[in-house]
Amino acid sequence: xxSFTEENYLKAIYKLMENDGPEVSTNAIAAHMNTRAATVTDxxxxxxxxxxxxxxxxxxxxxxxxxKKAALSIIRKHxxxxxxxxxxxxxxxxxxxxxxxxxxxxxxxxxxxxxxEYLGFPKHDPHGDPIPDAKGxxxxxxxxxxxxxxxxxxxxxxxxxxxxxxxxxHLDEIGxxxxxxxxxxxxxxxxxxxQIRINGGKPLFISHQIARNILITSSR
Amino acid sequence: xxSFTEENYLKAIYKLMENDGPEVSTNAIAAHMNTRAATVTDxxxxxxxxxxxxxxxxxxxxxxxxxKKAALSIIRKHxxxxxxxxxxxxxxxxxxxxxxxxxxxxxxxxxxxxxxEYLGFPKHDPHGDPIPDAKGxxxxxxxxxxxxxxxxxxxxxxxxxxxxxxxxxHLDEIGxxxxxxxxxxxxxxxxxxxQIRINGGKPLFISHQIARNILITSSR
DNA sequence: TCCAATATTTAGACTAATCTAAATATATAT
DNA sequence: ATATATATTTAGATTAGTCTAAATATTGGA
Ligand SMILES: [Mn+2]
Ligand SMILES: [Mn+2]
Ligand SMILES: [Mn+2]
Ligand SMILES: [Mn+2]
Numbered sequence: 001x002x003s004f005t006e007e008n009y010l011k012a013i014y015k016l017m018e019n020d021g022p023e024v025s026t027n028a029i030a031a032h033m034n035t036r037a038a039t040v041t042d043x044x045x046x047x048x049x050x051x052x053x054x055x056x057x058x059x060x061x062x063x064x065x066x067x068k069k070a071a072l073s074i075i076r077k078h079x080x081x082x083x084x085x086x087x088x089x090x091x092x093x094x095x096x097x098x099x100x101x102x103x104x105x106x107x108x109x110x111x112x113x114x115x116x117e118y119l120g121f122p123k124h125d126p127h128g129d130p131i132p133d134a135k136g137x138x139x140x141x142x143x144x145x146x147x148x149x150x151x152x153x154x155x156x157x158x159x160x161x162x163x164x165x166x167x168x169x170h171l172d173e174i175g176x177x178x179x180x181x182x183x184x185x186x187x188x189x190x191x192x193x194x195q196i197r198i199n200g201g202k203p204l205f206i207s208h209q210i211a212r213n214i215l216i217t218s219s220r
Numbered sequence: 221x222x223s224f225t226e227e228n229y230l231k232a233i234y235k236l237m238e239n240d241g242p243e244v245s246t247n248a249i250a251a252h253m254n255t256r257a258a259t260v261t262d263x264x265x266x267x268x269x270x271x272x273x274x275x276x277x278x279x280x281x282x283x284x285x286x287x288k289k290a291a292l293s294i295i296r297k298h299x300x301x302x303x304x305x306x307x308x309x310x311x312x313x314x315x316x317x318x319x320x321x322x323x324x325x326x327x328x329x330x331x332x333x334x335x336x337e338y339l340g341f342p343k344h345d346p347h348g349d350p351i352p353d354a355k356g357x358x359x360x361x362x363x364x365x366x367x368x369x370x371x372x373x374x375x376x377x378x379x380x381x382x383x384x385x386x387x388x389x390h391l392d393e394i395g396x397x398x399x400x401x402x403x404x405x406x407x408x409x410x411x412x413x414x415q416i417r418i419n420g421g422k423p424l425f426i427s428h429q430i431a432r433n434i435l436i437t438s439s440r
Numbered sequence: 441t442c443c444a445a446t447a448t449t450t451a452g453a454c455t456a457a458t459c460t461a462a463a464t465a466t467a468t469a470t
Numbered sequence: 471a472t473a474t475a476t477a478t479t480t481a482g483a484t485t486a487g488t489c490t491a492a493a494t495a496t497t498g499g500a
Contacts, residue, residue, distance in 0.1 A: 099331055225487065245448090260448095
């Protein structure tokens with residue numbers, strides 16, 4: 001099979017393709033993986049030899065069909081284990097990433113399917129990210145940013161863009177988490193801040209900085 | 221921390237010390253790990269430099285206090301995950317070893333303690349092997365071999381010596397598993413076979429080959 | 441006690457993953 | 471269009487883990 005390192009590269013390339021378009025640059029991968037461009041070039045050549053990526057020197061890299069399948073399998077495992085850690089072991093959503101980063105590499109197709117069943121086939125992880133199914137299909141998700149919300153409407157929080165620990169802890173403190181209902185009472189055009197209520201609670205001010213990192217869907 | 225490889229060596233040395241006495245030979249480790257003696261010598265030197273083992277060239281190796289602690293921590297994780305896989309995910313006891321072999325290397329003290337709690341602080345894994353506690357202490361276990369049982373007495377099965385898949389599957393088929401009560405009706409001195417009943421069921425013949433791989437304690 | 445069989449270590453080589461520094465290709469800005 | 475800046479690759483080195491073959495130490499039998 002693939003080494004941990006190869007798997008981590010596949011996942012990184014998948015995420016960069018998702019954000020920055022189909023051709024991923026050597027430097028982008030190096031930055032994302034906290035390594036050097038020369039190291040990335042070496043690994044790309046290996047992944048290319050294994051037909052996991054398409055690669056033209058100087059022109060960037062993209063996942064092949066098999067590479068994409070492998071990446072989705074790793075992401076599936078990562079998100080299922082995160083769900084397990086939060087729902088079964090009681091960890092907070094800001095604590096689980098590093099553990100899942102290790103658990104995603106456990107090799108056993110049977111284990112993944114049993115875990116999925118044990119967890120009740122969840123569609124989203126604790127951060128609201130979609131969990132690919134056994135075939136690598138992602139659940140449908142139409143999500144918008146909270147900063148594009150309209151005054152007077154209500155929405156359901158569906159996830160976050162930023163996954164950093166400090167951001168997640170802050171959301172915890174103010175009571176925002178995936179699934180909660182957000183009523184948008186005011187929008188201040190000057191600084192793009194919002195005044196909201198969560199599940200009909202007390203009014204709360206949300207800065208642009210935060211609003212642009214929160215995903216919402218139409219409530220219902 | 222320690223690499224997967226180092227952890228696997230520590231565990232191997234622990235198990236060999238348990239079975240063969242305090243000084244473990246290079247060849248014994250090589251055989252147990254399915255590798256070469258020269259490879260073992262290299263690794264022993266590294267473990268020795270890290271003060272995880274005591275080593276005198278040509279004289280064998282033994283775990284230091286810290287090495288033993290590390291080995292017990294890995295064994296704790298291995299057996300807790302095996303318990304999880306059987307009790308929560310519904311795997312059979314002959315299916316879980318290879319998965320636990322990977323899961324035992326996940327680094328997160330908090331995860332281990334939460335898992336232990338979630339599982340109800342089990343004292344033994346699905347094979348009847350004792351689970352070290354958070355401090356590395358093993359639960360008390362006075363276990364004897366079924367082949368040393370006495371006619372007319374009853375015992376509780378507490379575990380197995382042999383852990384191979386085929387043996388475990390066979391035990392499953394005849395209904396023997398840790399926790400069951402074994403009534404010894406007959407002992408044939410010629411071939412050292414036994415006639416037993418499990419939980420008061422039908423009479424069953426057990427060969428010496430099997431009897432010497434089953435652990436028992438006094439029933440109650 | 442001594443020698444041959446066995447066990448262990450050393451020497452030298454290989455692969456995977458990483459790095460720094462140098463070379464080369466691509467992009468951008470007059 | 472040319473030169474400068476940036477991005478990428480190549481060259482050469484390092485570390486962990488492994489191997490084979492050769493050297494050396496230990497052990498047990500005559
Ligand atoms: Mn990872
Ligand atoms: Mn997540
Ligand atoms: Mn292992
Ligand atoms: Mn076990």
